[in-house]
Amino acid sequence: MNNSALSRHGLDRRRAQLRELQRYLQAQEQEFFELHGHLRAFVDRYVATLGSSYLELDALESQLHTATQYLAEALRRNGISARTPRAPQATALPTIPFLPTAPPLPAEPAAGVIDLPPPSLKTLYRRAAMRLHPDFADNENERQRREQAMMLVNEAYASENRTRLEALLLAAGEDPLKVTGGNADALHEWLSRCENSVQGRLRVVQAHRVALEAHPMHQLWLAISRAEKLGLDPFQVMVQRLRSQIAERRQELYIGQRLQPEPGLAEDFLRRRIERMGASLGVDSA
Known part of the structure; x- marks a missing residue:
């Protein structure tokens, strides 16, 4: 008896299940892209508000590192043991991951019932x-x-x-x-491959959704959104803190460029710089 005819009802049911799975995948992708768009807008706002301050602070840190290097070398030439502070790390402006493009589904076998041995x-x-x-x-x-x-x-x-x-x-x-051979078996195989492809894509979308929700910028976005609903201005607080750090680094650079390579003040200046750079990297400065 023709296997294709016997499987016609089962094939129709599998097709309907595949379409339902595709609709669910489409909804999951839409939710991801909506969340990604909101987070992308927040990251753009974050960079526009704080990016220039971070760049200025990084430039000052770089100049300060150069000054302390010269000071440490001069102290050593004078016979004084002096360590060189760690090099500062440039601030990495935030980025968020994109969802890779979905591969196309396998091509459907020839339409109609084909009785091939x-x-x-x-x-x-x-x-x-x-x-x-x-x-x-x-x-x-x-x-x-x-x-x-x-x-x-x-x-x-x-x-x-x-x-x-x-x-x-x-x-x-x-x-x-x-x-x-027969078209029913080929269609069953095609449907299985399509289902595996859609389920694989669904796992990719869900994994990227989890990663997006765990991203530090997502957590910051939620925190700032809650604060702004209470009438607070967290971004302004962050800007003020950065401006305060910039003022401190300018003062530190002014001192570092004018210190003489002699015991006492110069050694204490280097020690504080080493301690601060160690703390900023989360390591022991000893």
């Missing part, structure tokens, strides 16, 4: 050889890959393992209709 094992072997033979390789890496694949094909053919041979052909991109 399954090809013989020898036919399958010949098709596998046409697709995977090393002589068709474009480069050495491709040749090695094909040699490995043909070893598996030869083993499957020698052991008359039709299931394994079919799987190798499908993995190589062969049309399922030409591998398993």
